[in-house]
Amino acid sequence: MRLDDFDPTSHARDLGSGGGGGGGFGLLGFLPLLLGRGLGCGGIAILGILALGYLFLSGGGGILGGSGGGTIGAGGGATGAAACNTPERQFACRVMTSTEQTWDALFREAGLNYRPATINFYEGGATSACGYASSAVGPYYCPPDQGVYLDTSFFRELAQRFGARGDFAQAYVIAHEIGHHVQNLLGTSDEVRRRQQQLEQTAGNELSVRLELQADCFAGVWAAQNRDRLEAGDIEEGMTAAAAIGDDRLQEQSQGHVAPESFTHGTSEQRMRWLRRGLETGDPGACDTFSTGAL
Known part of the structure; x- marks a missing residue:
């Protein structure tokens, strides 16, 4: 994926070593958490997601409620572009810049304000407003401090380990976490958590799956909006990554059998399907995982 002409994001922090949260990428597979006149297609689509989410999740409770402030935990060194101090971090910071520009444009079409997330780099473990997590959980997004955490x-x-190579596989990981940030800004994450508190575990897990698959679809929307930057093999890299971290595949590898009732992120096939939907449509409105019966 060609991103060399992007400046690294200014919304970055280096938390150092030993320095986690909800909405993880799903490496372990067991992390539950979550129309206006004159608008362009992207703006109408986002408002459509708000309306559908309102009907499905809140029953009138107000889906635009924010998730609060919070502070980033202890540790920390360089901030801004200076935190993008390795080739891997440099690429991640350019992906962040691209997502910021893409989602800012889609939000503006909807008459909304997009607030960029902060990418927090760490080694070994990190403390966020969501608590402490080791790098074993994989990348994750913490709603209270609006931070993406990445070792x-x-x-x-x-x-x-998973055979998902290439720069677009890495970009998909980050774009998925930004998908959770979009859900947080729209209030979807709050509504999912509220509903989960009222449900038994299996039903609550299903809502987590729907939240995760929408984040996959949003990652595809970002890629589609930047289609002119994709290179040969990029889409295949993304699909390989999505398949690698499906709940069914991870459970089979870790415990030798699959327990669908415990899924929190979706199967490999589901994750590929929703990533592909975003890629093929470039339309946030195509990412309504909450109103569809079949995922």
């Missing part, structure tokens, strides 16, 4: 050693594991 870039995950990219090596993604390539070596």
Whole structure:
């Protein structure tokens, strides 16, 4: 994927070593958490997601409620572009810039304001407003501090252990977490968590799956909006990554059998399907995982 002409994001922090949260990428597979006149297609689509989510999730409770402030935890060194201080981080920071521009444009079409997330680099473990997590959980997004947390050693594991190689596989990981950020800004994550508190675990897990698959679809929307930057093999890299971290595949590898009732991120096939839907449509409105019966 060609991103060399993007400046690294200014919304970056280096948390150092030993320095986690909800909405993880799903490396372990067991992390539950979550029309206006004159608008362009992207704006109408986002408002459509709001309306559908409102009907499905809240029953009138107000889907635009924010998730609060919070502070990033202890540790920390360089900030801004200075935190993008390795080739892997440099690429991640350019992906962040691309997502910021893409989602800012879609939000503006909808008459909304997009607030960029902060990418927090760490090694080994990190503390966020969501608590502490080791790098074993993989990349994750913390709604209260609106931060993406990434130990870039995950990219090596993604390539070596799961066979998902290439820069677009890495970009998909980050774009998925930004998908959770979009859900947070729209209030969808709050509504899912509220509903989960009222449901038994299996039903709550299904809502987590729908939240995760929508984030996959949003990652595809971002890629489609930047289609002129894709290179040969990029889409295949993304599909390989999506398949590698499906709940069914991870459970089969880790415990030798599959327990669908415990799925929180979706099967490999589902994750590929929703990523592909975003890629093929470039339309956030095509990412309504909450109103469809079949995922």
